Amino acid sequence: MTPADRLRELAIRHAAFAWLDRERAAGKETFTQLDTSGLTLAGESMRLMPTQQGIWKPGPLAAALSFRTVYRPEGIDRPYDDAVGQDGFYRYKMRGDDPNHFENRALREAMVERLPLIWWIGVQGGGYSALYPIFLIDEERADLQFVVDVDAVPQPDITWPSIELELDPSYRQQLTKRRLHQRPFRAAVLRAYRTSCAVCSFRHSDLLDAAHIQEDGAGGRPVVTNGLTLCKMHHAAYDRRILGITPDYEIRINDDVLREVDGPMLRHGIQEFHGQRLMVLPARRTERPDRVLLEQRFQAFLDAS
Ligand SMILES: [Zn+2]
Incomplete structure (x- = not known):
């Protein structure tokens, strides 16, 4: 991805999060596909939620913008069981059993480019609550899952230039290590x-x-x-x-x-x-x-x- 592509990805995501912030500030807690369709974000018309599958990459983007976990009442098997690992990070199951399915590749692109995403979580009574911005920080191909960092939630006032910080690998490792200990406890409990x-x-x-x-x-x-x-x-x-x-x-x-x-x-x-x-x-x-x-x-x- 060129730096210009990346900036465009960020601009659209920024616009999506700003839209969600405004809706939430107006008291909206759950969203449907209809609510989140037909938006114009940074000049592009798009929707924020997948229609059929769990992973959503809008046409104008090179990486996934959002993914979804369907609400399942207790006792019913969840097709995508998003568990918390020993390290405290959530896991999101890849689509199907091919890590290179194009939807999984779209998520991987967001991970590699460190692009923030939206996680739609189905809630009782229909609709989805939005967890954003979240990041994919790793993948476990053998288990067909991505490692999700929800630590950035809730941070509607995230300073966008900081996203642009090029973290050198050693710092990134340090950061990850620290987070492994801190855990996304607050984010998980508030959610x-x-x-x-x-x-x-x-x-x-x-x-x-x-x-x-x-x-x-x-x-x-x-x-x-x-x-x-x-x-x-x-x-x-x-x-x-x-x-x-x-x-x-x-x-x-x-x-x-x-x-x-x-x-x-x-x-x-x-x-x-x-x-x-x-x-x-x-x-x-x-x-x-x-x-x-x-x-x-x-x-x-x-x-x-
Ligand atoms: Zn109280």
Whole structure:
């Protein structure tokens, strides 16, 4: 790919992400094929989602722009089972069993050129949520899958010139190594909770954290089932044992704090959640909080009361 081609690829992608940012800012969370068709991006007419298959390379582009994971209710075999590997990165299954199928080649091109993509994730009730910009950082041909880095999410304000930084291989390796340890925990947890606080459903991502259930220092693993998306206040309340969560996903507030009299923030922000169930849980059962870990953590809450 020539530098000019690459710039064009980036310009179109930038326009696609800007369009998604605007839609999301207007409150749109899930998208259909129809919603994302007939757009004009950097002067090119195109759609953002594949129609039939999982991988989408629009005509004007040399590399794939997006790929898709279809929603499957629990218990139904997923044709593309996008699992998280030991290293914490997601895997995306190639199309079919030929790594050189043209759609797989289109994904590989995006990987080699380090071009950002959109990952459409099917959600319950139809439609897809958009994960972007994401990068393919490696492939495992024997297992017919790509390694996906969702670490760049959520970063709608990504500075585009930085994409142009030519990373030398040693730096890139270092970066990858560091990420292997850091893991895309935040991105995975925020995605699972649809960017909403589990307690109060607050949705401003700047004020949301991926909280550990079993704490980092106590050997808690950075996996979705050990995570909860919590707003800053509920995260702090959870860490300070002011707020507890039972293994049945019910919220408890510390007795002393329940009796406290203060202003509306304490009343509406803390006390009124006592006895309520979590407002947001991952759609996939396999991503919901581990009840054993919740139990241990809840015991610590009770001990502190
Ligand atoms: Zn909250």
